[in-house]
Amino acid sequence: MAKLIDGKLISKQIKDELKVEAAKLKEAGREVTLAVIQVGNDPASTVYVGNKKKACDYIGIRSLAYELPESTTQEELLKLVEELNDRDDVDGILVQLPLPSHIDEDTVIRTISPKKDVDGFHPQSVGALSIGQKGFVSCTPAGIIELLKRSDVDIEGKECVIIGRSNIVGKPMALLMLRENATVTICHSRTKNLKEVAKRADILIVAIGKPEFVTSEYVKEGAVVIDVGIHRCDNGKLCGDVLFSDVEPIASAITPVPGGVGPMTIAMLMHNCIDAPNIRQD
Numbered sequence: 001m002a003k004l005i006d007g008k009l010i011s012k013q014i015k016d017e018l019k020v021e022a023a024k025l026k027e028a029g030r031e032v033t034l035a036v037i038q039v040g041n042d043p044a045s046t047v048y049v050g051n052k053k054k055a056c057d058y059i060g061i062r063s064l065a066y067e068l069p070e071s072t073t074q075e076e077l078l079k080l081v082e083e084l085n086d087r088d089d090v091d092g093i094l095v096q097l098p099l100p101s102h103i104d105e106d107t108v109i110r111t112i113s114p115k116k117d118v119d120g121f122h123p124q125s126v127g128a129l130s131i132g133q134k135g136f137v138s139c140t141p142a143g144i145i146e147l148l149k150r151s152d153v154d155i156e157g158k159e160c161v162i163i164g165r166s167n168i169v170g171k172p173m174a175l176l177m178l179r180e181n182a183t184v185t186i187c188h189s190r191t192k193n194l195k196e197v198a199k200r201a202d203i204l205i206v207a208i209g210k211p212e213f214v215t216s217e218y219v220k221e222g223a224v225v226i227d228v229g230i231h232r233c234d235n236g237k238l239c240g241d242v243l244f245s246d247v248e249p250i251a252s253a254i255t256p257v258p259g260g261v262g263p264m265t266i267a268m269l270m271h272n273c274i275d276a277p278n279i280r281q282d
């Protein structure tokens with residue numbers, strides 16, 4: 001039976017540590033502030049934004065909410081981002097994605113100052129990560145590194161296979177695992193013999209966006225399996241990209257869905273906010 005990697009518990013530990021940091025910064029006269037911009041009222045985005053605000057309140061980060069109508073133009077949004085870039089009392093800026101189709105997400109991401117890019121999506125943040133320099137790291141992959149380390153999974157020298165090469169999960173995940181001295185393979189929709197390649201992994205990270213796609217046929221006995229996916233399955237329950245009931249008996253450790261990677265993303269966003277004053281100093 002696999003050890004369950006408990007993202008709920010680990011994310012709570014991280015948030016409690018950050019609470020102490022936030023209080024120290026406050027004592028030193030620095031109230032960390034996150035500006036969150038939502039355009040339109042996509043229900044999922046509203047839930048995510050609400051959860052981010054709750055996490056800020058828990059830790060002691062001041063959050064500024066900008067709820068803009070769906071009809072907001074790109075120019076109006078960029079103007080707000082630039083104003084927030086210039087404000088000394090704002091440490092982090094987050095624009096909730098997806099944006100309405102008349103707004104170009106790339107342009108918005110590039111307009112956020114890399115010194116306030118707490119999502120870690122700006123090309124400069126990604127570039128800094130790839131050459132080992134200081135900068136914000138995308139929250140989901142950073143959270144997976146914390147899950148592994150805090151669950152005593154050795155990364156150095158291990159074969160790590162990542163299924164998925166998105167800019168927000170797969171690619172930064174590969175760079176982070178490389179930084180931790182794993183031997184890294186990235187798979188995608190054109191990968192040949194996916195099952196054989198995945199089966200090489202000591203650590204298998206699945207971010208494919210397809211419900212319960214990865215079965216035991218993809219997993220080596222004793223592998224650590226990290227499931228990034230999150231879906232509402234046919235039975236109404238949440239499930240991941242991994243068929244948990246099939247893979248759990250052969251894995252040595254595995255993340256559940258829900259309660260695995262999911263809670264780590266917000267915890268690492270909060271980590272980035274607390275780290276923001278340091279990054280701004282450079």
Ligand code: NAP
Pocket residue numbers: 140163164165166167168169170187188189190191194207208209210228229230231241261262263265
């Ligand atoms: P994405 O942008 O859709 O990327 C999916 C990746 O999987 C792509 O690189 C794609 O390859 C690859 N892929 C698709 N079908 C494949 C196949 N049959 N064989 C091999 N590779 C295949 O997804 P994402 O944004 O990375 O997210 C992945 C999952 O994680 C989603 O379920 C998402 O909801 C979830 N997620 C969760 C969190 C969290 O906080 N827990 C955060 C972010 C994402 P190509 O590049 O060749 O198309």
